[in-house]
Amino acid sequence: MEASNSRMQTFGQTEINWDKLDKTKFYVVGAGIFTGVTVALYPVSVVKTRLQVASKDTAERSAFSVIRGILKTDGIPGLYRGFGTVITGAIPARVIFLTALETTKVAAFSMVEPFKFSEPTQAAIANGIAGMTASLFAQAVFVPIDVISQKLMVQGYSGHAKYNGGLDVARKVLKSYGIRGLYRGFGLSVMTYSPSSAVWWASYGSSQRVIWRFLGQGTDLKEVAPSLSTIVAVQAAGGIIAGATASCITTPLDTIKTRLQVMGHEKRPSTRQVIKNLIADDGCKGFYRGLGPRFFSMSAWGTSMILAYEYLKRLCVKDD
Structure with a gap:
C-alpha cells in the first residue's frame, strides 16, 4: 500500500490535474502556443495528404518529390495551402x-480505480477513454475544416480542382x-481519429x-522529486512512442478517409471503390x-503538442 501511494505521489508531481x-x-x-506548433508542422500534413491522394500515374510518389514539386510550383506558400x-x-x-x-x-x-489494475494499465484505460471521448466531440467541428483544408492542399494536383480560398x-x-x-x-473520420486518439x-x-x-x-518513499528536465524527457519519449503506435494502427483508415474527402463530387466514389x-x-x-510522413507527423505533432500542452499546464497552475 505504501509503495502504491509513493507511485501516486511521483505521478502527482509530474502531472497537473484539471482542477488545478x-x-x-x-x-x-x-x-497562442498551439498556433505556433501548427505553423511549424503544417507542411508535413500537406505532404502526407498529397501522397495519400496521388494517382497511379502521378510522378511525385515520395515525400521528397512532393516537396520539390510544391516548392518549384508555388514556393514556400505552397506548403501552407489551407492553413488559414x-x-x-x-x-x-x-x-x-x-x-x-x-x-x-x-x-x-x-471509474477504473476499484478494479485495482496496475498503474500503467489504469493510465492506459483512463487516458484511452478520455482520448476517444474528446475526439468524438472535436470531430463535429474539425471534419468540415478537414474537408476544406484538404481540398486546398491538393488543388491543381493530380487532376484536382482549383479554388479561390477556403470560402470558395x-x-x-x-x-x-x-x-x-x-x-x-x-x-x-470518427473511425480513424477516435481510435487513433x-x-x-x-x-x-x-x-x-x-x-x-x-x-x-515511485519505488522509494524518501526519493527526491524528479527534475523538470527529466519530466520533459519522459513526456517526450511517451509522445514518440504514442505517435509511432497510433500511426501504424490507423494509417489505412486515414488514407481511405482522405481520398473520400478530396475526390471531386462528380466522381462520388464509395468507400468500397476507394479500397478497390x-x-x-x-x-x-x-x-x-x-x-x-504520417509516422513523422504523428510523432512530431504528438511530441510537440504534448510538450506544449504539459508546459501550458505548468504555466496555468492556480496560485495556492
Whole structure:
C-alpha cells in the first residue's frame, strides 16, 4: 500500500490535474502556443495528404518529390495551402478536445480505480477513454475544416480542382451537396481519429508509467522529486512512442478517409471503390501511402503538442 501511494505521489508531481488550472489563462495562452506548433508542422500534413491522394500515374510518389514539386510550383506558400482555414477551425476544436479530455480523464480514473489494475494499465484505460471521448466531440467541428483544408492542399494536383480560398471551397461544396458535403467522410473520420486518439493517449499514459518505473521513480518513499528536465524527457519519449503506435494502427483508415474527402463530387466514389482502387494501384501497401510522413507527423505533432500542452499546464497552475 505504501509503495502504491509513493507511485501516486511521483505521478502527482509530474502531472497537473484539471482542477488545478486557471481555465481562462489556459485557453488564451494555449491558443497562442498551439498556433505556433501548427505553423511549424503544417507542411508535413500537406505532404502526407498529397501522397495519400496521388494517382497511379502521378510522378511525385515520395515525400521528397512532393516537396520539390510544391516548392518549384508555388514556393514556400505552397506548403501552407489551407492553413488559414485550419487555424481558424483548430482553435475551437482544440478547446473542445482539451476540455473533454481533461474532464473525462478524471472521471475515467475514478471509474477504473476499484478494479485495482496496475498503474500503467489504469493510465492506459483512463487516458484511452478520455482520448476517444474528446475526439468524438472535436470531430463535429474539425471534419468540415478537414474537408476544406484538404481540398486546398491538393488543388491543381493530380487532376484536382482549383479554388479561390477556403470560402470558395465551402460555397461550392454547400451548393452541390448542402451541409452533408462538409461532413463527407465523417464516419471514417470518427473511425480513424477516435481510435487513433484513444491509442495515442493510452500509449502516452501507460508508457510514461513504464518509463518512470524503469528509472526507479515511485519505488522509494524518501526519493527526491524528479527534475523538470527529466519530466520533459519522459513526456517526450511517451509522445514518440504514442505517435509511432497510433500511426501504424490507423494509417489505412486515414488514407481511405482522405481520398473520400478530396475526390471531386462528380466522381462520388464509395468507400468500397476507394479500397478497390488502392488495391488495384499498389496492392495492400496502398493503404499505407504516406505512412512515412504520417509516422513523422504523428510523432512530431504528438511530441510537440504534448510538450506544449504539459508546459501550458505548468504555466496555468492556480496560485495556492
